[in-house]
Amino acid sequence: xxxxxxxxxxxxxxxxxxxxxxxxxxxxxxxxxxxxxxxxxxxxxxxxxxxxxxxxxxxxxxxxxxxxxxxxxxxxxxxxxxxxxxxxxxxxxxxxxxxxxxxxxxxxxxxxxxxxxxxxxxxxxxxxxxxxxxxxxxxxxxxxxxxxxxxxxxxxxxxxxxxxxxxxxxxxxxxxxxxxxxxxxxxxxxxxxxxxxxxxxxxxxxxxxxxxxxxxxxxxxxxxxxxxxxxxxxxxxxxxxxxxxxxxxxxxxxxxxxxxxxxxxxxxxxxxxxxxxxxxxxxxxxxxxxxxxxxxxxxxxxxxxxxxxxxxxxxxxxxxxxxxxxxxxxxxxxxxxxxxxxxxxxxxxxxxxxxxxxxxxxxxxxxxxxxxxxxxxxxxxxxxxxxxxxxxxxxxxxxxxxxxxxxxxxxxxxxxxxxxxxxxxxxxxxxxxxxxxxxxxxxxxxxxxxxxxxxxxxxxxxxxxxxxxxxxxxxxxxxxxxxxxxxxxxxxxxxxxxxxxxxxxxxxxxxxxxxxxxxxxxxxxxxxxxxxxxxxxxxxxxxxxxxxxxxxxxxxxxxxxxxxxxxxxxxxxxxxxxxxxxxxxxxxxxxxxxxxxxxxxxxxxxxxxxxxxxxx
Numbered sequence: 001x002x003x004x005x006x007x008x009x010x011x012x013x014x015x016x017x018x019x020x021x022x023x024x025x026x027x028x029x030x031x032x033x034x035x036x037x038x039x040x041x042x043x044x045x046x047x048x049x050x051x052x053x054x055x056x057x058x059x060x061x062x063x064x065x066x067x068x069x070x071x072x073x074x075x076x077x078x079x080x081x082x083x084x085x086x087x088x089x090x091x092x093x094x095x096x097x098x099x100x101x102x103x104x105x106x107x108x109x110x111x112x113x114x115x116x117x118x119x120x121x122x123x124x125x126x127x128x129x130x131x132x133x134x135x136x137x138x139x140x141x142x143x144x145x146x147x148x149x150x151x152x153x154x155x156x157x158x159x160x161x162x163x164x165x166x167x168x169x170x171x172x173x174x175x176x177x178x179x180x181x182x183x184x185x186x187x188x189x190x191x192x193x194x195x196x197x198x199x200x201x202x203x204x205x206x207x208x209x210x211x212x213x214x215x216x217x218x219x220x221x222x223x224x225x226x227x228x229x230x231x232x233x234x235x236x237x238x239x240x241x242x243x244x245x246x247x248x249x250x251x252x253x254x255x256x257x258x259x260x261x262x263x264x265x266x267x268x269x270x271x272x273x274x275x276x277x278x279x280x281x282x283x284x285x286x287x288x289x290x291x292x293x294x295x296x297x298x299x300x301x302x303x304x305x306x307x308x309x310x311x312x313x314x315x316x317x318x319x320x321x322x323x324x325x326x327x328x329x330x331x332x333x334x335x336x337x338x339x340x341x342x343x344x345x346x347x348x349x350x351x352x353x354x355x356x357x358x359x360x361x362x363x364x365x366x367x368x369x370x371x372x373x374x375x376x377x378x379x380x381x382x383x384x385x386x387x388x389x390x391x392x393x394x395x396x397x398x399x400x401x402x403x404x405x406x407x408x409x410x411x412x413x414x415x416x417x418x419x420x421x422x423x424x425x426x427x428x429x430x431x432x433x434x435x436x437x438x439x440x441x442x443x444x445x446x447x448x449x450x451x452x453x454x455x456x457x458x459x460x461x462x463x464x465x466x467x468x469x470x471x472x473x474x475x476x477x478x479x480x481x482x483x484x485x486x487x488x489x490x491x492x493x494x495x496x497x498x499x500x501x502x503x504x505x506x507x508x509x510x511x512x513x514x515x516x517x518x519x520x521x522x523x524x525x526x527x528x529x530x531x532x533x534x535x536x537x538x539x540x541x542x543x544x545x546x547x548x549x550x551x552x553x554x555x556x557x558x559x560x561x562x563x564x565x566x567x568x569x570x571x572x573x574x575x576x577x578x579x580x581x582x583x584x585x586x587x588x589x590x591x592x593x594x595x596x597x598x599x600x601x602x603x604x605x606x607x608x609x610x611x612x613x614x615x616x
Contacts, residue, residue, distance in 0.1 A: 015124050018133050019117045026113040026140035029344065029521055032514065033146040034105060036345045040450070041105075041151050048082075049152040055079050056090025064088075067239055075243050077302035080252040084236060085193030086154035105150055112149035112156045115582065116140040118163040123586045125170045126552045128593065135589030139582060143525040147341040148575055155575040158194040161187040162201070162559060162579050169205070170555060172221070173212040181221045185228025192233050196250045197567060197576050202229035204562045211554045244303060252298050254570070255309025256280060261571035262316055265327045271316050278457050280309070331572050332564040338533055338581065339574040343525045348514050349448075350418040350471035352506035362502035363419075364411035368393050371501060374409030379486075382406065392424075392497045395484065402433075402486050405494070410439045410479035411503045418506040421470045421482050423498060427452050428460035430494030431487025436470045439479045447472035447480065451487060452496075460495075473509040537584045540591035559583045 042049065058073050059066065066072040067084070093103045120136030139145060149156045165184035172180035188205075191198040206222040213221050233249065240248040256277065263275035274280050277297050284305060285294035292300050317324045366374065372384055372393060382397040382405050397405040413419060421436050435449035448470045455463055470482070482501060486494060544553050560580040567577055 014129055015121075015132070018129065018136070019120055022120050022133070022136040022140050023113050023117050025137070026116040027109065028517070029141055029146050030109040030113060030149050032344045032518060032521065033143075033342070034109060034150040035511070035514075036349050037147070037150050037342070038349070041101075043450075044151050045153055051079065051081065052086050052152070052154075053090055055084075055087040056094055059087060059091035060094050068242055070243050072243075077244070077252065077298040078296050080240075080244075080248070080298055080302070082154075082253070083193050083196055083250045085190070086157070088193075089154075089157075101152060104152065108149050108157055111160045112145060113140075115145075115156065115160045115163055118160070118167055119582055119586060122163065122167050122170060122555075123589055125167070125174070126549075126555065126586070127590055130596065131590045131593035133589075134592040134596075135586040138585040138589055138592075141521065141524050142528050142581070142585070143341040143343050144339045144528065144574075144581065145578070146344065146525075148578060151575075153575065154194040155578055158191045158198070159579045159582055161190040161194075162198060163582060165191075165205075166555065166559060166583075169208065169212060173551075176213065176217065178221060178224045182224040182228040185225040185230075186232050187228075188225075189229040189232025192229070192250055193236065195576070196253070197563075199233075199250060200566055201559075201562050202226045204566065205558055208554060208558050211551055246303050248303070252302065252306045255306045255311075255313060256297065257571040258313035258569075259309050261331075261569075262313060262324075262327070264571065265330065273312075273316075276456070328568040331568040335560075335563060335568070335572070335577045335580050336534060336537075336584075337530045338528060340529075344518055344521045346515070346519050346522050347447075347475055348473055348509065348511040348518070350420070350473055350506060351510040352418045352471075354420060354469050354471060356467075358504050362504045364503040366409055366411075366501045368498075368500055371408060371498065376407045378404040378407055378483075387497065392426075392499050394495065395498055396493070396495050397430075397486065398493045404483055404485045405432075406484045408482040408501060410481045412479050413474040413477070413503075414505075415474055415476040416509050416512065417474050418509050419472055419474060419480075419503055420506060421472070421480070421501070421503050423468050423470075423482060423501045424465065425452060425468050425499070426463055426465040426497040427454055428463055428495045428497070429454075430496075432494055432496060433485045433487050434468055434470060435483050435485065436472050436480055437483060439481050447474075453487075465497075471506070473512075533585075533588055536588035536591045539595075540587035540589075543591060543594050544587070556583050556586050 055074070058079075062069075062072055062074065066074050069075065089104060089107070093100075093107075097103045116136050116139040119139045120132050123135040124132035126132075145156060165187040168180045168184040168187070172178075172184070184205075185202050188198055188202045191201075202225050206225060209218040209222045209225075237247070237249050240246065259273050259280060260275055260277075262271060263273040266273065274283055281297055282294045285291055290300065293305070296302070298306065368386060368391065372386065375384070377384060379397050382395070384393050384395050384406060386393055395406060411421075423434065425432075425434075431454070432452045433449055434452060436447045438445040438447070450468065450470060452466075452468060458464075472480075474480070480503075484496075484498075541553070560583050563577045563580050
């Protein structure tokens with residue numbers, strides 16, 4: 001039994017048209033998300049992003065040959081926390097286009113739009129065109145993918161070669177050929193150059209060989225799959241052996257993530273393992289009497305320290321196998337939840353550049369006395385009081401959770417104008433969310449928000465003073481206010497020093513024509529929550545089992561099963577397991593297609609049963 005329906009010339013034409021439409025829709029949605037996040041992407045995983053960019057500059061300065069020299073700056077173990085692929089991409093971008101993030105972000109947007117097409121093609125090889133279109137549209141519009149594709153991180157890029165490998169395996173089943181399987185393995189190796197999470201995926205996917213291929217070919221094809229991956233990964237492994245003198249398949253970090261993953265689920269603190277990089281570094285510095293260990297994760301003796309971390313984590317696993325098995329099950333279950341990702345904003349964002357200093361007077365200003373007298377405390381027990389020098393106010397709130405704490409006096413705005421609301425702030429305790437909203441409304445009245453976190457490792461007195469800028473485009477004439485809210489249920493209390501606020505006009509708003517497509521896309525993206533998508537996946541699996549589509553089930557669940565079994569053993573973030581949902585959306589698309597057909601048949605039966613209207 002084949003995997004899917006035969007492909008006629010007419011069907012190929014329809015698939016090509018649908019693939020083009022899906023790509024354009026995915027690309028447009030990601031461009032809008034990029035437009036919204038242009039001022040904020042640098043705030044996500046900032047230190048990791050800077051590491052990629054710094055290494056890219058070093059590669060550009062020394063050339064790729066500097067990778068093989070032990071005396072090169074690239075031989076610093078602190079640069080070994082991630083595989084080199086994304087760093088090489090940054091080097092190429094800097095060399096071709098200069099010091100700008102735009103080319104890398106555009107490349108990621110293009111690649112993730114292509115991923116939506118690949119999902120469509122995989123589904124099209126398994127199911128009718130309607131189911132394939134539904135799967136492609138889910139990936140094209142999902143906020144979990146539109147948002148992650150614009151971040152300065154390689155997570156969505158690493159998914160594209162995995163999807164391409166899966167597509168080649170499907171095609172290899174239809175047209176038996178070892179070269180497609182070899183190419184699938186090589187593509188998995190490409191993914192490993194970007195993120196190490198797929199390191200064991202090629203041998204894991206060998207479990208598909210009995211499902212896809214007949215006797216006599218399985219061993220040869222399995223060897224081709226693993227061999228293709230090894231051929232692509234080998235240059236990194238050889239380089240690490242030459243430069244560091246140790247066997248390091250891709251990068252360091254396995255021990256660190258194992259330890260932090262254990263600490264995440266050790267609610268009672270039985271194992272005494274810190275849950276953060278900084279905590280691990282400090283603990284190692286104290287345990288070994290090496291203050292320099294507290295400065296870097298992989299610096300002095302980084303390889304030896306990493307192996308000690310692996311040994312420590314494995315010792316916990318050996319001594320607590322039942323507990324760790326439960327952790328893996330809980331982690332695997334958490335991968336089924338959809339991330340609460342940022343949706344496309346309903347209105348175009350500010351296009352004017354922000355600055356540290358602005359010329360001329362602001363359109364509205366509130367001195368500390370105005371904030372104290374004209375503002376409003378919103379949380380029970382919250383307080384706002386002047387500091388002795390009179391230049392700042394101390395805002396305190398106990399157990400505010402996510403609730404609002406304080407609202408500033410209202411400020412007038414003009415329609416179709418870009419503004420920036422500015423507030424000097426020094427956070428000393430807790431976590432705060434600052435947002436700008438229209439007065440007298442909820443939901444759609446909110447313009448922009450940002451999270452203010454403590455700088456890890458610094459005492460309250462050492463926390464930096466900053467000017468928080470919240471840019472927004474005013475939709476109509478009215479009044480806006482700045483609201484300070486709590487940053488999470490785990491925060492027992494918050495304390496911050498705030499200074500005089502002001503509101504400045506930046507100029508006329510641009511791209512106002514995007515409002516209607518934004519509103520439509522945002523309405524659709526609100527449906528991408530676990531309570532909606534997971535039942536669709538379960539329904540799709542039920543329908544596939546009932547139809548005995550065992551090969552299709554095996555192909556679509558192979559990649560998710562890999563992450564459930566392998567990634568669940570280490571520290572997991574949503575962006576590490578994005579590939580799970582690209583595949584599960586195919587199952588959800590099948591359920592939507594079958595549901596649509598059933599509704600269509602029910603509607604047709606109801607129409608046939610309708611009595612004819614009597615003639616006059």
